[in-house]
Amino acid sequence: MDLEFKKLNAQSISFLTQYYGKRHDRTCDSVILDNFLWADFYHVHYAVCGEDAVLWTMNIFGKQYAALPVCKMEDMPVYFEKLERYFNETLGLPLVIYLADEAAVEYLNLPPERYQVTELPDSRDYLYSADALKTLSGKKLHKKKNHLNNFLKNYEGRFEYRTLTCADRQSVWVFLDKWREQKGQEVEGHLDFEVEGIHAILNNCSLLNVRMGGIYIDGRLEAFSIGSYNEREKMAIIHIEKANPEITGLYQMINQQFLIHEFEEAEVVNREDDMGLPGLRQAKMSYAPMDFARKYRITQLL
Numbered sequence: 001m002d003l004e005f006k007k008l009n010a011q012s013i014s015f016l017t018q019y020y021g022k023r024h025d026r027t028c029d030s031v032i033l034d035n036f037l038w039a040d041f042y043h044v045h046y047a048v049c050g051e052d053a054v055l056w057t058m059n060i061f062g063k064q065y066a067a068l069p070v071c072k073m074e075d076m077p078v079y080f081e082k083l084e085r086y087f088n089e090t091l092g093l094p095l096v097i098y099l100a101d102e103a104a105v106e107y108l109n110l111p112p113e114r115y116q117v118t119e120l121p122d123s124r125d126y127l128y129s130a131d132a133l134k135t136l137s138g139k140k141l142h143k144k145k146n147h148l149n150n151f152l153k154n155y156e157g158r159f160e161y162r163t164l165t166c167a168d169r170q171s172v173w174v175f176l177d178k179w180r181e182q183k184g185q186e187v188e189g190h191l192d193f194e195v196e197g198i199h200a201i202l203n204n205c206s207l208l209n210v211r212m213g214g215i216y217i218d219g220r221l222e223a224f225s226i227g228s229y230n231e232r233e234k235m236a237i238i239h240i241e242k243a244n245p246e247i248t249g250l251y252q253m254i255n256q257q258f259l260i261h262e263f264e265e266a267e268v269v270n271r272e273d274d275m276g277l278p279g280l281r282q283a284k285m286s287y288a289p290m291d292f293a294r295k296y297r298i299t300q301l302l
Contacts (some may be wrong), residue, residue, distance in 0.1 A: 003086050005045040005057055010204035019054045021232045023073040026293040027101045028125050028237050028272045031228040041193035053079045065098040073107055097298040099123055105296050116299040122276030125293035126284045130266040134259050140288040144252050151249025155217055161257040164212035169202035171221040179242055211262040215254050223254040236263035237270045
């Protein structure tokens with residue numbers, strides 16, 4: 001095979017970005033930043049196919065997977081077959097694709113005698129109205145608005161929102177150290193890798209198409225968020241949102257202000273999946289999603 005897979009690094013991001021946005025896709029994987037954020041955890045590698053497509057592989061807990069080719073929808077079958085041949089002939093494995101979006105699955109229309117297509121409910125992304133999250137208006141978001149008003153009342157004159165840049169990385173690191181310490185050891189094992197991914201973003205943010213913002217209280221960073229923008233879908237994608245849990249209303253504040261200041265043009269907000277965690281699922285549902293971006297696993301049957 002003529003595919004050469006390379007480890008993803010920050011220097012390759014700006015080049016690879018040109019392959020994105022060629023088709024409709026409302027998942028968080030429609031932008032490249034998630035691949036970079038989790039590059040070490042999932043051992044993410046890429047292969048470029050001329051000017052038309054980029055292919056992705058990853059290793060999850062010792063098993064080799066791929067993502068759907070990043071290309072125009074009409075080119076999807078060609079590069080799907082190319083990826084399949086690489087798995088079969090070079091790796092000696094059946095092709096398994098993880099987190100395939102619904103639109104691509106429908107377009108490929110894979111024959112059931114050759115492929116098993118399984119929906120992954122824990123991996124569906126939560127989609128929200130950007131206007132609703134910016135205003136928190138309506139009965140469904142009344143409690144969120146109350147939390148926000150409580151924050152405004154208690155911290156009037158003591159807080160400010162700031163757009164974050166690479167120069168603010170030290171403040172974020174100090175906050176992250178404290179946030180991770182509060183989590184203790186009895187937490188999900190992915191958190192340390194998430195922190196490492198955030199460090200990688202901050203160390204290379206001048207090379208990345210990333211938007212960042214934070215809430216400072218009494219001059220100290222107490223909440224921050226990192227996101228990307230999918231221009232084709234007019235969609236803000238919130239990759240990271242952290243806040244001091246001891247400050248009531250702070251999560252509502254960073255959620256709202258980040259969208260207002262950094263994603264004025266957004267109509268849809270993708271706040272990613274809940275990883276099957278009940279607490280995270282409850283938190284995401286409490287913001288009244290308008291829809292979900294459903295994802296699937298495709299397994300080649302041999």
